[in-house]
Amino acid sequence: MNRRYHKLFCVFALAAVTLAALLYYPPLAGGTQPVGGELLLSGTLADGKLNVNTATAEQLQLLPGIGAEKAHAIVEYREEQGAFASIEALMQVRGIGSAIFEDIKTEICV
Secondary structure, three states: OOHHHHHHHHHHHHHHHHHHHHHHOOOOHHHOOOHHHHHHHOOOEEOOEEEOOOOOHHHHOOOOOOOHHHHHHHHHHHHHHOOOOOHHHHHHOOOOOHHHHHHHOOOEEO
């Protein structure tokens, strides 16, 4: 393969890899990319929001004011009581008050 065709091949190969990455990891709201695509692959995103009915404890910890203990409480509540009917129902979880809810309400969905 001569040098000219080799360069052309490299350009097309790089373009194909870039396109594949964009299709696999589409940008989230604000243009950010999920690390490893785990949020997109687990189906917890809807319009760039975290679904509190399907999110894991680790994903819930990405929300402001939600640490390991509160994330575990959300998952435990959801397992015992069933899916949240609305985002406001999240305030029924021990440790989630109106202040925390106000901080996260624009980042979550059901």
